[in-house]
Amino acid sequence: MVGMEDSESMLRHTAPQAVSDINVTPMVDVMLVLLIIFMVITPMLSKGVPIDLVKTRNPIAMQAADRTDAVLVSVTRDGKTYLGRDQVAADQLAPKVKDMLSNRTDKECFLKADTRAKYQVVLDVVTNLQAAGVDQLGLLTEQMQDARRPNADPNQKKSPSGD
Numbered sequence: 001m002v003g004m005e006d007s008e009s010m011l012r013h014t015a016p017q018a019v020s021d022i023n024v025t026p027m028v029d030v031m032l033v034l035l036i037i038f039m040v041i042t043p044m045l046s047k048g049v050p051i052d053l054v055k056t057r058n059p060i061a062m063q064a065a066d067r068t069d070a071v072l073v074s075v076t077r078d079g080k081t082y083l084g085r086d087q088v089a090a091d092q093l094a095p096k097v098k099d100m101l102s103n104r105t106d107k108e109c110f111l112k113a114d115t116r117a118k119y120q121v122v123l124d125v126v127t128n129l130q131a132a133g134v135d136q137l138g139l140l141t142e143q144m145q146d147a148r149r150p151n152a153d154p155n156q157k158k159s160p161s162g163d
Contacts, residue, residue: 049074049076049082049085049112051074051075051076051077051112051113051114052077052114052115052116053112053113053114053115053140053141053142054113054115054139054141054142055115055141055142055143055144055145056141056142056143056144057143057144059141059142059143062110062138062140064108064110064138065110065138065140070108070110071083071097071100071101071108071109071110071134072084072109072110072112073093073097073109073110073111073112073125073129074111074112074113075111075112075113075114075117075121075122075125076114076117077114077115077116077117079117079118079121081093081121081125083096083097083100090124090125090128093125093128093129093132094128094129094131094132095132097109097128097129097132097133097134098132098133101132101133101134106135106136107133107134107135107136108134108135108136108137108138109129109132109134109136109137109138110137110138110139110140111125111126111129111137111138111139111140112140113125113139
């Protein structure tokens, strides 16, 4: 009978109740890893060299500058010239751009110049791009931020909030 009591007690022993609480620790770990990945990769996604662009009131959108095969020339504050991410001497710019544009029907190039770049350096780059056979040159700028709210009319009277 001793064996019978052991088998009965084994049958009565049930599994513990299932935990219905959500464990958020693994989810937080995954989110932190994703955050770190995006923080590391995001600076690598920008094309060209980081530059403080000239600000204008009415810029024209140039979607062609965002293409992967767009020819992007940058002039930094200290007068260095870059073709994409590679630094190029001023005398080497025209032949390199000409090689890049040789197989293309559109001879379009985009220029990013720093706000504090010397005008003569930018003019030299434009001259070199024209010598390379560039037909259209897009000057990339940023939208100027107005201190007032956008679309706000200063002469418009505010109505009371109770109406």
